[in-house]
Amino acid sequence: xxxxxxxxxxxxxxxxxxxxxxxxxxxxxxxxxxxxxxxxxxxxxxxxxxxxxxxxxxxxxxxxxxxxxxxxxxxxxxxxxxxxxxxxxxxxxxxxxxxxxxxxxxxxxxxxxxxxxxxxxxxxxxxxxxxxxxxxxxxxxxxxxxxxxxxxxxxxxxxxxxxxxxxxxxxxxxxxxxxxxxxxxxxxxxxxxxxxxxxxxxxxxxxxxxxxxxxxxxxxxxxxxxxxxxxxxxxxxxxxxxxxxxxxxxxxxxxxxxxxxxxxxxxxxxxxxxxxxxxxxxxxxxxxxxxxxxxxxxxxxxxxxxxxxxxxxxxxxxxxxxxxxxxxxxxxxxxxxxxxxx
Numbered sequence: 058x059x060x061x062x063x064x065x066x067x068x069x070x071x072x073x074x075x076x077x078x079x080x081x082x083x084x085x086x087x088x089x090x091x092x093x094x095x096x097x098x099x100x101x102x103x104x105x106x107x108x109x110x111x112x113x114x115x116x117x118x119x120x121x122x123x124x125x126x127x128x129x130x131x132x133x134x135x136x137x138x139x140x141x142x143x144x145x146x147x148x149x150x151x152x153x154x155x156x157x158x159x160x161x162x163x164x165x166x167x168x169x170x171x172x173x174x175x176x177x178x179x180x181x182x183x184x185x186x187x188x189x190x191x192x193x194x195x196x197x198x199x200x201x202x203x204x205x206x207x208x209x210x211x212x213x214x215x216x217x218x219x220x221x222x223x224x225x226x227x228x229x230x231x232x233x234x235x236x237x238x239x240x241x242x243x244x245x246x247x248x249x250x251x252x253x254x255x256x257x258x259x260x261x262x263x264x265x266x267x268x269x270x271x272x273x274x275x276x277x278x279x280x281x282x283x284x285x286x287x288x289x290x291x292x293x294x295x296x297x298x299x300x301x302x303x304x305x306x307x308x309x310x311x312x313x314x315x316x317x318x319x320x321x322x323x324x325x326x327x328x329x330x331x332x333x334x335x336x337x338x339x340x341x342x343x344x345x346x347x348x349x350x351x352x353x354x355x356x357x358x359x360x361x362x363x364x365x366x367x368x369x370x371x372x373x374x375x376x377x378x379x380x381x382x383x384x385x386x387x388x389x390x391x392x393x394x395x396x397x398x399x
Contacts, residue, residue: 091122091125095127096129096314098131100286102128105126107342119329120326122326130262140314141160141163145321146317148331152223152307154171154308155382157170158378167315180340181348181349183280185224188278190296190297192297198299199301200228201235203253211255213264220261228250229385230303230305230374231304233374301366303366309348341358344358347363
């Protein structure tokens with residue numbers, strides 16, 4: 058009887074496995090799936106629904122990874138607090154610097170976050186603008202019309218909404234310009250504006266619902282991109298845009314939440330995601346959604362979407378964001394004083 062050594066049997070088994078591998082063809086790498094969370098301001102939901110698939114495709118082509126970008130939206134300041142309290146954001150795409158600074162002060166975001174990307178880490182910008190009902194029945198043309206007793210304005214609570222903080226600052230800046238920079242007259246102007254607000258919602262989207270669906274108020278004050286988006290969704294026959302003579306340049310800062318991204322191993326894709334927002338493809342999509350961008354070629358192609366307006370820079374009118382927080386938005390600041398006396 059012939060016998061076969063263990064060594065010979067092993068060789069034959071290895072050969073058989075090798076042949077099977079050859080017949081099966083080259084091994085296919087398992088598709089790696091990655092997930093990140095973008096925590097953003099209230100009215101950016103539809104914008105990022107449009108943007109995200111484009112980056113997902115670009116990342117797949119570059120890395121071979123299948124990326125899922127989850128979204129969380131709410132008032133910008135409330136979103137920052139949620140992250141501090143445990144919401145695991147990989148990136149933030151906010152509408153005011155002060156909320157990212159709050160994260161930086163607590164170690165969630167790098168101290169130099171606004172130097173990591175161009176334009177103070179703001180890939181696009183906007184301004185507070187007006188939306189009125191068709192025919193502009195109250196003949197609203199500028200900020201001074203909003204303090205008339207017969208005009209009700211709708212905008213969210215500046216305590217919870219970055220959107221509304223820009224409204225507050227834009228109105229205050231207008232009052233300073235038209236009253237020789239008299240601080241008391243500016244405070245009184247904003248106090249009269251606030252007295253004409255029928256309801257303070259917590260975020261920009263809720264304010265839009267109040268104005269559009271509940272039909273409360275004569276003027277909705279929100280970002281220019283939102284006013285255009287409402288007309289596109291509900292029809293140009295229902296609303297008209299009014300661009301005030303002056304407004305505040307509203308930056309939309311973005312940052313990687315380093316503390317979370319490093320823990321989750323997502324920093325590379327999170328960084329690439331924010332860098333992509335500056336690409337010609339993303340800048341074109343942003344402009345098509347009525348956001349102003351710093352890409353000159355894109356702005357030239359879309360110039361018809363953006364009426365001329367005198368834009369004031371926050372730093373030129375109010376100083377640093379730290380100054381603004383201390384003087385206007387801190388407990389007992391000018392905003393609280395206005396609320397108390399409205």
